[in-house]
Amino acid sequence: MTDVLIYSPDLARAEYSASHPFKPLRAKLFFELLHRFHLIHAENLKIVEPIPIEEELLCLFHDRRYIEILKQAESGEFTMDMLWAELGTGDNPIFKGLFNFVLNVAGGTYQGGRMLLGDDVRVVFNPIGGLHHAGKDHAEGFCHVNDIAIAITDLLNQGKRVCYIDIDAHHGNGVQDAFYSTDNVLTISLHESGETLYPGTGFEKEIGEDDGLGFTVNIPFRAGTDDEVYTFAYDAIVPPIVEKFSPDIVLAQVGGDAHKDDPLANLNLTSHGYRHVVESINRLSPKVLALGGGGYNVFKTAALWTIAWSVFCGLEPVDQYAGLVGGMMFGPESEAGNLNDEPFVLDGPEKEACLEQAKRVVAYLQKKVFPFHGLT
Numbered sequence: 471m472t473d474v475l476i477y478s479p480d481l482a483r484a485e486y487s488a489s490h491p492f493k494p495l496r497a498k499l500f501f502e503l504l505h506r507f508h509l510i511h512a513e514n515l516k517i518v519e520p521i522p523i524e525e526e527l528l529c530l531f532h533d534r535r536y537i538e539i540l541k542q543a544e545s546g547e548f549t550m551d552m553l554w555a556e557l558g559t560g561d562n563p564i565f566k567g568l569f570n571f572v573l574n575v576a577g578g579t580y581q582g583g584r585m586l587l588g589d590d591v592r593v594v595f596n597p598i599g600g601l602h603h604a605g606k607d608h609a610e611g612f613c614h615v616n617d618i619a620i621a622i623t624d625l626l627n628q629g630k631r632v633c634y635i636d637i638d639a640h641h642g643n644g645v646q647d648a649f650y651s652t653d654n655v656l657t658i659s660l661h662e663s664g665e666t667l668y669p670g671t672g673f674e675k676e677i678g679e680d681d682g683l684g685f686t687v688n689i690p691f692r693a694g695t696d697d698e699v700y701t702f703a704y705d706a707i708v709p710p711i712v713e714k715f716s717p718d719i720v721l722a723q724v725g726g727d728a729h730k731d732d733p734l735a736n737l738n739l740t741s742h743g744y745r746h747v748v749e750s751i752n753r754l755s756p757k758v759l760a761l762g763g764g765g766y767n768v769f770k771t772a773a774l775w776t777i778a779w780s781v782f783c784g785l786e787p788v789d790q791y792a793g794l795v796g797g798m799m800f801g802p803e804s805e806a807g808n809l810n811d812e813p814f815v816l817d818g819p820e821k822e823a824c825l826e827q828a829k830r831v832v833a834y835l836q837k838k839v840f841p842f843h844g845l846t
Contacts, residue, residue: 482497555609612764636763641664696738773809777810
């Protein structure tokens with residue numbers, strides 16, 4: 471079967487603004503790491519450029535009025551009427567080419583979902599996709615469009631059973647809102663608690679409503695949580711529920727901002743915990759649509775995505791530059807040349823507090839959510 475990387479050098483050159491933390495450049499660094507570690511040359515791997523989504527397909531999730539205001543933003547000129555849609559703010563700036571960027575990001579994710587409908591593709595990775603905060607009628611949290619909700623809605627229309635797993639440090643509130651009342655989608659988000667991080671949602675008691683009761687799962691972590699605590703909670707909750715749900719396709723938002731060196735979040739995940747979770751997602755998934763999501767240490771994020779790609783494709787990274795001077799392509803040597811981190815273990819009262827919260831969340835979900843899935 472074929473594994474597909476959706477990549478465009480033009481998209482990787484896009485820029486919200488010089489000072490904005492969201493950097494599509496991460497995708498270029500990731501692409502270079504794939505070459506460096508010989509992860510893009512196998513016969514069954516394919517690189518395709520995203521096809522811009524048809525404008526009407528944005529309405530699979532977004533309101534028409536919002537689409538029209540996004541179109542007006544293509545010129546890069548701000549007008550006051552954009553503020554009602556939270557456009558032109560510090561988080562969601564207007565820039566020249568914005569609507570074209572939106573069409574390509576959503577197009578890549580939509581395209582990836584469509585590829586998985588056939589029998590010849592098992593994995594698709596769109597590193598610039600995964601914009602999980604955008605709402606039906608507004609931009610939010612660096613996300614001008616919700617490519618995830620669009621793709622999931624399309625897959626549901628094709629009769630597929632979909633599970634969404636989000637390991638970005640920030641709660642995937644836009645996707646949760648989209649499918650909070652349906653049992654056709656299992657939505658799982660592991661993230662830093664809304665008590666300490668944007669968007670302030672995603673507490674364990676948010677478990678869905680109406681037909682969707684029990685089909686939204688949130689695992690909020692205390693700031694400081696390390697690999698050991700994170701993987702304990704993940705292993706206790708995610709595999710049993712996903713196995714019972716038995717999805718046709720898993721959409722995995724594999725954002726890198728849970729990493730301990732990320733400047734915009736406060737978790738302590740390393741490459742080891744990240745790999746553990748991605749390996750589990752891969753085992754659980756008959757087909758995977760992986761999306762890059764967040765990550766604001768661009769070097770660490772590119773390295774984590776490289777790990778994810780190698781796991782999903784069943785490849786072992788081999789550094790073609792081993793023994794040479796490091797960092798030539800990626801900046802300071804301390805930020806490049808090795809995909810794996812040194813082990814990190816939190817200790818003392820902070821570790822105890824993180825573990826206590828994780829145990830409480832796990833116990834709650836096992837009591838309140840597991841019964842909806844025939845688990846005890």
